[in-house]
Amino acid sequence: MHFFSDNATPICPQVMAAIAGADHADHGYDGDAWSARLDGAFSDLFETPVKAQWIATGTAANSIALACLCPPYGGVICHEEAHIVVDECGAPGFYTHGASLMALPGVGAKLLPDIVKARLKAIRPDVHQVPARAISITNATEYGMVYTPDEVAALGEIAKVHGLGFHMDGARFANAVAHLGCAPADVTWRAGINILSFGCVKNGGMVGEALLFFGPEREARAAEAARWRKRAGHLFSKGRYLAAQILAMVEDGLWLDNARAANGAAQALADAAAGRLMHPVEANELFVWLTPAEAATLRAQGFDFYDWGEGAARLVTNWSQDAQSVAPLAAAIRALGHHDA
Amino acid sequence: MHFFSDNATPICPQVMAAIAGADHADHGYDGDAWSARLDGAFSDLFETPVKAQWIATGTAANSIALACLCPPYGGVICHEEAHIVVDECGAPGFYTHGASLMALPGVGAKLLPDIVKARLKAIRPDVHQVPARAISITNATEYGMVYTPDEVAALGEIAKVHGLGFHMDGARFANAVAHLGCAPADVTWRAGINILSFGCVKNGGMVGEALLFFGPEREARAAEAARWRKRAGHLFSKGRYLAAQILAMVEDGLWLDNARAANGAAQALADAAAGRLMHPVEANELFVWLTPAEAATLRAQGFDFYDWGEGAARLVTNWSQDAQSVAPLAAAIRALGHHDA
Amino acid sequence: MHFFSDNATPICPQVMAAIAGADHADHGYDGDAWSARLDGAFSDLFETPVKAQWIATGTAANSIALACLCPPYGGVICHEEAHIVVDECGAPGFYTHGASLMALPGVGAKLLPDIVKARLKAIRPDVHQVPARAISITNATEYGMVYTPDEVAALGEIAKVHGLGFHMDGARFANAVAHLGCAPADVTWRAGINILSFGCVKNGGMVGEALLFFGPEREARAAEAARWRKRAGHLFSKGRYLAAQILAMVEDGLWLDNARAANGAAQALADAAAGRLMHPVEANELFVWLTPAEAATLRAQGFDFYDWGEGAARLVTNWSQDAQSVAPLAAAIRALGHHDA
Amino acid sequence: MHFFSDNATPICPQVMAAIAGADHADHGYDGDAWSARLDGAFSDLFETPVKAQWIATGTAANSIALACLCPPYGGVICHEEAHIVVDECGAPGFYTHGASLMALPGVGAKLLPDIVKARLKAIRPDVHQVPARAISITNATEYGMVYTPDEVAALGEIAKVHGLGFHMDGARFANAVAHLGCAPADVTWRAGINILSFGCVKNGGMVGEALLFFGPEREARAAEAARWRKRAGHLFSKGRYLAAQILAMVEDGLWLDNARAANGAAQALADAAAGRLMHPVEANELFVWLTPAEAATLRAQGFDFYDWGEGAARLVTNWSQDAQSVAPLAAAIRALGHHDA
Missing domain, CATH: 3.90.1150.10 (Aspartate Aminotransferase, domain 1)
Structure with missing residues (x-):
């Protein structure tokens, strides 16, 4: 019995069935009927209007999210053991065109508000220093710990005060929500999250995560993300097979069951x-x-x-x-x- | 009956069967048994040692190929109606970090040796002008025409003389070979091609093309491409499902039949x-x-x-x-x- | 007697005197008294509020201007013989992180409105194609011809209608204005120009051009340009020596005399x-x-x-x-x- | 009396005289007689063949050096208080196209070999983690301390063993050598340094540092640096005025006197x-x-x-x-x- 990684596991049967169910002729890229249902499915799940895009991997989802929130000369506050820092071969630097990851310590790979505040305070507001422009957290963290809604909200408040974007890497978002027993909204947009990388693959999918945009800037950011997705070669020719997997996950609660x-x-x-x-x-x-x-x-x-x-x-x-x-x-x-x- | 695009078509049954057949626990990313067979399968098909990587889309395959052949300050000779010029939202510029596409005219989206030579001759060898570093052609072309082995070799000779890398976008490579009736080797590495984007999706696959490296620099270039693939968020967690599709295409001749x-x-x-x-x-x-x-x-x-x-x-x-x-x-x-x- | 290039000529005496005149202790970078006078000097000259920055070279000025106007996935309409296309080793691609130069033909290196309109019309408004986001012209052109205020305005109107930024490479702007006998304003912001690379070096300076921002977005764009200038290593430690040269040029009409x-x-x-x-x-x-x-x-x-x-x-x-x-x-x-x- | 910064100080008289002395017609860019003497002057000073280029600022010098040593997916080992980390607004990320700065602690802004070794040991050799490709140190450091030849050599040995490039930010290199009383060679190439940013501006110059390449790869790296210099808009039209300043510094020992x-x-x-x-x-x-x-x-x-x-x-x-x-x-x-x- 293997405990290597959730990536090593087969696809769950409902996802495999969804792939077969999408095996019809339809328009290419994301012009198909399945892709068209994503916004609605996630808006229902999160109880707020959501713009949703399928994207191949968590690394791509995270990087595109950060590119939407941080200019090349800006910085992203994150944990020093965050996936974006240690396991993506510099992908955020690629997509953001060189933005800095401002890596901070913290037990269990969790960012602490006081450490974030101190880091922000230390930045001189001149052109010589990289200005922070975003915060990124992972929930559940890389050490399997979970931020509560209040913990996320405390960071969200800092983001709001300092005009920073706020991203959540949710490669194991389902596990976090299953642990918390809260509404998905409580630990995301209600706590200040602008963009969520909603993981499916570790949770039983084959290929395809969802990139979710919340709040008043969701349309503009999603439009920009659509450009990044294409420009990075992530706009699959037959996107319906990704969309179908994601819908199978979220439309009937499979994501939480798993x-x-x-x-x-x-x-x-x-x-x-x-x-x-x-x-x-x-x-x-x-x-x-x-x-x-x-x-x-x-x-x-x-x-x-x-x-x-x-x-x-x-x-x-x-x-x-x-x-x-x-x-x-x-x-x-x-x-x-x-x-x- | 639709004739929109080969992308609009369902997956062919053998590919769907291959996906199901790969649905076992195995190592993540490209550490699995299916991915391990790619080099061998393509080495057999092309009658020469080949390094092969699965990659999600043709746009990503093309862009990573060009990033391996051309520095940021270099240029890529290509046709003005090439997919890399008109339909990839600047993806080659993203992956090469700003290299120039040197777009040339030509009937049927085919590059002509004389036009290529004239373009090369016009470049001053100083630091002010962008030096050409690669040639990229599409076979079959964006207008459904096919370069013969001799036509490719004529461009390959120019590439060799000028020290340029030589890439082929083979989104419809199968259709080209089916038309020519030649060995795949004849129209690629024997004619000077260094890197081939070998298309599968338009030919019946779900997701996954193959990026193939030929010649003495294949190991070094593939190693670099592996970095780009990860860095661009294209190293899928469960790569075996891509590898299996590609193997289904090439191990038994399905690619040519289709x-x-x-x-x-x-x-x-x-x-x-x-x-x-x-x-x-x-x-x-x-x-x-x-x-x-x-x-x-x-x-x-x-x-x-x-x-x-x-x-x-x-x-x-x-x-x-x-x-x-x-x-x-x-x-x-x-x-x-x-x-x- | 040499006619190689205006770059080959010595500095004009007034500029040399200005350098000597700035040889006092003052704050570093652009915190000095000379740099502080740039906005005012150019606002006077152009009869409108202007944000002005010294920048080492025309290539840097042009590239930063384009980076302010065009996102990485966008395109810049320009002439196929423009300096930014043929003589900057891809600098615009570097600063814009891979934006495309959409090079068009035209007699005397001048862009023609009809050709620009036709190019814009040919772009499909989907994510696959690079959207035009800016127009860049050179005045005087690379062939020593001069756009009149009406000719600039005709292009400016297109820019306005299509929501494009409008940049002028003015490496020889002084020669253009001397030829036209018009107000500098007439051939720039009154004709729709957003950003002007105002050349000094070819006109008798040693090092230092001015990058000028017009219109309601001038503050935001100049703030962003200041980031690019620093990030590109162009924020000189002793900026007063550049500012002094530029002021010597424009405060007493030397630029036009020369x-x-x-x-x-x-x-x-x-x-x-x-x-x-x-x-x-x-x-x-x-x-x-x-x-x-x-x-x-x-x-x-x-x-x-x-x-x-x-x-x-x-x-x-x-x-x-x-x-x-x-x-x-x-x-x-x-x-x-x-x-x- | 001000002690703000060495940047706040006027130019030293010999440098001003050198600028005046270069005020003749000559070829543009770096095609002039002064620029042609740089290689020789630095080869003499460093007792080894050196390729030398003038470059406007220390930030640009450092960034171009790192771009020559580190690919976009690589990392640069450096001190967490290094100028490249805290005072260049992410310039290294811009020039390297997103390489990571691997910032380490150490007293007085000095890197310690044991800390460097531990950092290197912690990097997994797979495609998920950013591989270290270079070490960069500042001498004298940002806290006014000086690495001895032995201290540099200890880091140089690590660089050699791990196949890393080795760069020295010498914004105050003259102050370091004046303190050490050693040959410039002893604390640079003899200790493993590949590229040195040789500072002049803080030491009495107006504009212009020297970027020096040592060792067997100096020609190839300098050729690449020349491309970056142009591409970044740093190839000044009238380079002779920069070259003359640098020559005035180094040909008669002014740099050490100052x-x-x-x-x-x-x-x-x-x-x-x-x-x-x-x-x-x-x-x-x-x-x-x-x-x-x-x-x-x-x-x-x-x-x-x-x-x-x-x-x-x-x-x-x-x-x-x-x-x-x-x-x-x-x-x-x-x-x-x-x-x-």
């Missing part, structure tokens, strides 16, 4: 790994202390996962699992006994 | 439209003179297609058609009678 | 070269038919200039000359007799 | 400010603890300088000063008595 399953599996493992957890487990990722010998013991039983530096491991659960299906690993972790750091 | 079907359909229509053709029909596109009244007559019979300026139309056939299936349109065109320009 | 001298010299040569002129001589450049033997004859007498392709030459006069001082060359040209093309 | 004067002045102030120094004074900058009341006392006596956060100030000496001329400020600082932090 996330709840993955979160449940993670909680089951977290219970078993109490005392070994590097971070609280709030979504579908676990970072656990594990000696090389312990890791070997688990692998010998057929459980696979990535090492996380020395003496630790990352385990990711996914939509196809639940508390019951991961019980064998939970038992194997318990059998390791007490962890001596 | 192209032959589309070309056959186009020839049947071309025969019917003799006297109305703006360009010889060599692949799967027809550009025909058609008065508004004639167009209306055809549309009234259920045939749909795009206008091409005033008094003309573009018709594109696809893998799901053949001479027999398009016979109704052929008959309808014949019934229009003689065309008075 | 241009009149150069134009007068050119006219004297044009009279002598009647029958040999490739273009009407309206500023300080002559393009003359000259056989290799004739060129050799002139060079043997100590006159130097650049060849202009085969059988032709370019002669440029400058601020340090006038009709009288170039009389020897005029006589030598006359002595060549009738030109047989 | 730096020794400034350093001497700084030492005199440092002696007076013992107990107040935030950093050792090794070049021409002092960072001193100074209460608002103390600062006011000094300003009331006519000494001007910038605050440096709360309770501190930065004082910069320059070529026109020496120990004797700054004695009044030294006395005034001594008169402040003991500093209570």
Whole structure:
């Protein structure tokens, strides 16, 4: 049983069915009937008018979002362990034409308002220094922790006061919302988010995330994003197959069902790994202390996962699992006994 | 029956089966078993060692190819009606960081060696002028014409003499090879091509083209292209679904079968439209003179297609058609009678 | 006596005196007393509120102007022989992050309204095609011809109707105004120009052109240009030496005096070269038919200039000359007799 | 007496004389006799073949250097308080097309080998992470400290082992060498430096720094830099006036004389400010603890300088000063008595 990554998992059946269901002749690019339904589907889900575009990957979604919010000479406040900083090979620099990532520390890959304020205060308002123009956060974070609506709103308030755009990387947004039990709106636009990268692929999709624009500038930003999408070679010839996957996710609640399953599996493992957890487990990722010998013991039983530096491991659960299906690993972790750091 | 675009057509059944067949757990990105087979599959097809990468769209494939061949201060010799000039919203400028497209005229969207030579001769070798660094051609061209191996080789010789990279946009490469009846190698690397955008989507795929690198610099260029692919957000999380489509195309000759079907359909229509053709029909596109009244007559019979300026139309056939299936349109065109320009 | 280029000429004495006059301690960058006078000096000269910035070169001035007017996915309508197209090594592509130069033909390097309109009409308003966002013209043109206020206004009207920015490369703006005898305002903002690259170096300066912003968006655009200037390494540490040069040019009419001298010299040569002129001589450049033997004859007498392709030459006069001082060359040209093309 | 910045100081007389001495007709751009002497002058000074180019500003010099060493998807190891990070409005991101600045901590703005090694070790060698491609240091540093030849060589060894380019920002290189008393070669190419931004403006010049290329790749990199210089609008029309200034600096030792004067002045102030120094004074900058009341006392006596956060100030000496001329400020600082932090 693998716990490498939610990317390693097959597509969920409803998404596969949606792809087959879109296999008809229609107009190319995003001129088809499926793409036309995206705005409505997300407006319903978020209880506000939304402009929505399919986009191939989270990296592209994040980068286009930042390009809409930050000029080339500007900076994006973000966490130093954010995906946009460490795992996108500089994609935000490519799309923004060289904007700076202003990377800040914080436990569990979460930005703290006080640290953000201090960073903003340190910027001289002259042409020599890069002005901050946006804040980007990831929810759930890269360490599997979840920002609450209040936490997002506190950052949103800073963004508002300083005239900054506010972006959320929601590669695991479903897991965050499943954990919070709140309305999607509460942790996004109601808390000040302008653009959300709404992840589908890690949650059971094949290819295609949604880029969502909220608020009064949504039309203008979406129009600009449409240019970036084309210009970056992301306007697929047969976009209906992406749109159909995304609609399958959001129109009947599949996105939350899948996330709840993955979160449940993670909680089951977290219970078993109490005392070994590097971070609280709030979504579908676990970072656990594990000696090389312990890791070997688990692998010998057929459980696979990535090492996380020395003496630790990352385990990711996914939509196809639940508390019951991961019980064998939970038992194997318990059998390791007490962890001596 | 629609003749809008090969993009409007459903996926061919073998490709859909390949997607289903790839629906297993495997490593993310391009670390999977399907992606690993690409180099071999294309090396067999092209009778030479090839480095191959899946890439979402033709626009991305073309742009990454050009970024590998041309520095930001360089220029790309191309046709003024090339897709990279007129239909990619400046994508090559984005990926090359501002390189110039040196657009030249030529009948049927084909570059002529003499015109290329004259353009090269006119460039002063100082720092004030943009130096040419690459040539890019499209085969089959944007007007459905096909470069022969000798024609490609004549341009390849110029590229060699002037130290230029040589790229082929093969969005309809299959249609070109099907028309020529030559080995794929003859019209590519044997004629001097360094990088080929090998199209699949117009030919029955869902998403995913192949970017192919030939010759002694293939390893270095592919390594650089891998960086661009990631940096542009084109490294899909679940690349196996793209690789599987491409393999389904090329491992058993499907790519040529599909192209032959589309070309056959186009020839049947071309025969019917003799006297109305703006360009010889060599692949799967027809550009025909058609008065508004004639167009209306055809549309009234259920045939749909795009206008091409005033008094003309573009018709594109696809893998799901053949001479027999398009016979109704052929008959309808014949019934229009003689065309008075 | 050299006629290579106005760049080859020494600095005029008043500019050298201004440099010496600025040789005092003051704040760095553009925080000095000289830089602070630029807005006022140009507002007076142009009879309207102007935002003015010194900038090292015409290439930088043009590129920053275009970056203020055109997004990366946009296009700039210009002449195919414009300096920005042929002599800036792709600088506009660098500063605009890949915008397209939409190069059009036209006699004497002048854009014609009908050709511009036709080009604009041919652009489909979808995301696949690059939208025009600016027009750029050069006055005096690269062939020494001058747009009249009416001619500029005709293009300005097109810009207004299509929502395009309108830029003038005025590397030889002084020569144009000296020829026209109009107010500087008449041929710029009153005719729709938003940004003017106001040349000084060819007209007797050492280093430093002025970038001028007109109209209601001047503050916002100048603020953005200030970012580009810094970001491109063009915010000199000791800007007062540039500002002083520019002020010396414009505060007492030196710019026009110098241009009149150069134009007068050119006219004297044009009279002598009647029958040999490739273009009407309206500023300080002559393009003359000259056989290799004739060129050799002139060079043997100590006159130097650049060849202009085969059988032709370019002669440029400058601020340090006038009709009288170039009389020897005029006589030598006359002595060549009738030109047989 | 001002201690704002070495930028605030007038030009030194020898440089002004050199400008006047270059005021002759010659070829434009860098085709003149002065520019032609740069390679030789710097090859002599550095005891090795050097390719040298004038360039307007330190920001441009640094950025072009980094663009020659680092691809868009790469990273530059540097100090978190380096000029390229905090005072260039993202210029390196502009010139490198989005490369990442990998900013590291270190006392006195100096990079420490162990911190650099740890950073390099943390980068995974896959396409998801930005690979380091260059190291950039500033000598003297932004806090007026000086890297010794051994310290530079230790970083140079890391660069060599990891295949990284190695750049030195030498805005105050003269002050560093004057402090060290070593050969310029010892602290540059002999210690592994590939490209040096050799500062002149802060040291008495008007406009123009030198960008120096060392080692076997110097020709290729200088050729590429020449393209960037043009493309960025930095190829001045009348380059001889820049070249003449630089030659005046280096051909007769003026650069060191000026730096020794400034350093001497700084030492005199440092002696007076013992107990107040935030950093050792090794070049021409002092960072001193100074209460608002103390600062006011000094300003009331006519000494001007910038605050440096709360309770501190930065004082910069320059070529026109020496120990004797700054004695009044030294006395005034001594008169402040003991500093209570």
